[in-house]
Amino acid sequence: MHDQIQKPRYELSDNKQLQEKYRISIGQTSQVNGDRSWAKAEYEGMLQIAKKLGNSKVADCLVLARTMGLRVTEAAAVSRAQAEYALRTGVYQVKGEAKNGKHREVLLSPEGRRIFERRLPLTDRGARLFIQPGEKTHQVVNRMEKFVQHHREKVLTVEGITQRTDRRYGSDRTLTFHGLRYNYVQERMRQEIDKGYSRDAAASIVSQEVGHNRIDVIKIYEG
Template structure:
């Protein structure tokens, strides 16, 4: 059997997980990777070079399902995990070719697992069953995923009425500062205090990319009120007895369960495209882009400045958020 030195041993996995601040559910991630390692050691049917590439794609996927679904077994992979990951990758601006590689890797290793609980649908089936799923060459724009102001305010109001003030605050921070869900959930008191002092919110996002977002008046009030309830050295929305991924799941579940109640028929999303946490980032990006245009920037420069605020560095990615 050919050497497979690209498989990460247990010691390296532990080291990597502990040092990577982007992985919140470290234990589940390591467990999934240990499962992947067992399969990868005996996988066959394609070249070793392709296996190594697919292994790296699966590493990324394992981080996603660990943090977003707390998935404990690769044998329990379902279509919903695949669809959500594809949408996430496309929202990051990944090309259609890169996403197809992700899918090929997931399906390859899923087929190598001796016992799986679910069948993974092919791309045609996924496209037919999910309005959000498409593997056509990525058109910049074209699909609006924004929530309306009515939907945003309705969800915040509902969260407050149900005694879920922390969920309302996380949603508001996404809408007013363009935060990803894990960026909001992992924020600690020290970061919030510094933002209040400097009027700039400094966020370390995906890939370790650090960005500075001017602190809006609305967010200032939210952070000021929240830190009064949180001891120094603690996260704003994760208690000492909780894990970040459980809070992330709680917020996502709240939006999924209640979004029909705040549905606004005046939205410009295509049929089947629902409100998700990412919808608030899309609304933020649209608002920022329009602000930069009003300030006299060219369309290209406005897209570039907006991309920096939402944690990207390419102006063409902003077209995805604008959906026009």
């Protein structure tokens, strides 16, 4: 709930502050086995449905999640100022809309560049690309998540279902916006390792991009 508040009066302490100031120690999140990434055909199928139904907001945010690792809230809350900065520098700054308010930078993808260039002329100065005046961020995010929930059965593939199935427990994970971050992390890990980086070095780079700053979290995204 706190993450959804724009310009909150208070900030939440992170684990390090809790430890240093109050001697409260919070254990690390246990790793969850299983892959939540989308198969290529599922991703392309959902994009096609969104475009066919004229829902360009969902289509564009799906692309931002897949090609830049943005959470759905981060994608929905892109401001004109952020888009302009990204087009000038090639770097997108995730700011107050980030989970726990952790600012970070991620490279602007070619697909993201095309989206920003197309939407900027339609967005007033000081406004957001996907949120209209009077709308709340969480309302827009909820509609986008509901869109995926409503149409995901239409795009499921055997490949996707198989890769998301937990072989130990026989449970599967269905398509969500968050699953596209899994795709982003997996692709970026391959790219960095192909450059010659060790797995831990690659994980350190990618973990910064997705706003976790812990390389062990990357194991979760790798499934």
